[in-house]
Amino acid sequence: MKTTAFITLIATFLAAPIAAHAAGPGDAVAGQEKAQTCAACHGADGNSENPIYPIIAGQYRDYLVQALRDYRSGARNNAIMRGFATALSDEDILDLSAYFAQQESVLKTPDPE
Ligand code: HEC
Numbered sequence: 001m002k003t004t005a006f007i008t009l010i011a012t013f014l015a016a017p018i019a020a021h022a023a024g025p026g027d028a029v030a031g032q033e034k035a036q037t038c039a040a041c042h043g044a045d046g047n048s049e050n051p052i053y054p055i056i057a058g059q060y061r062d063y064l065v066q067a068l069r070d071y072r073s074g075a076r077n078n079a080i081m082r083g084f085a086t087a088l089s090d091e092d093i094l095d096l097s098a099y100f101a102q103q104e105s106v107l108k109t110p111d112p113e
Pocket residue numbers: 034035037038039040041042052053054055056064067068077078080081084096
């Protein structure tokens with residue numbers, strides 16, 4: 001019985017940082033607030049309805065962070081996104097990425113038929 005309790009305790013301590021890591025840095029609630037600027041093109045939840053604007057809902061968080069940093073630095077060159085990304089702080093980028101990564105994408109796995 002004691003051993004079981006001990007194992008449970010250890011497992012709890014081991015699992016906590018893993019869970020925290022999976023969520024990643026960035027505050028999705030703050031991100032939702034900041035995402036109002038992006039909604040006109042990407043849609044409120046990142047599911048753009050216009051094919052000229054990419055759907056960013058459900059995209060990997062790290063991909064979004066990298067894309068926004070690259071637009072900001074100019075490593076990825078797009079006049080429209082550069083304008084928006086230069087206004088973003090590192091924290092904004094993390095918050096926005098956390099938010100959009102958590103949204104469900106309308107994109108479906110292609111039907112093999
Ligand atoms: C005026 C329209 C417009 C607004 C507003 C806008 N974007 Fe974009 N966004 C675009 C376009 C167009 C692209 C495609 C650019 C390219 O080809 O690299 C893009 C691309 C992106 C990408 C890369 C997607 C991919 O699949 O690689 C991300 C991430 C992104 N935008 C995030 C944002 C965020 C976050 C905001 C708000 C701070 C925002 N955008 C605001 C038009 C916009």
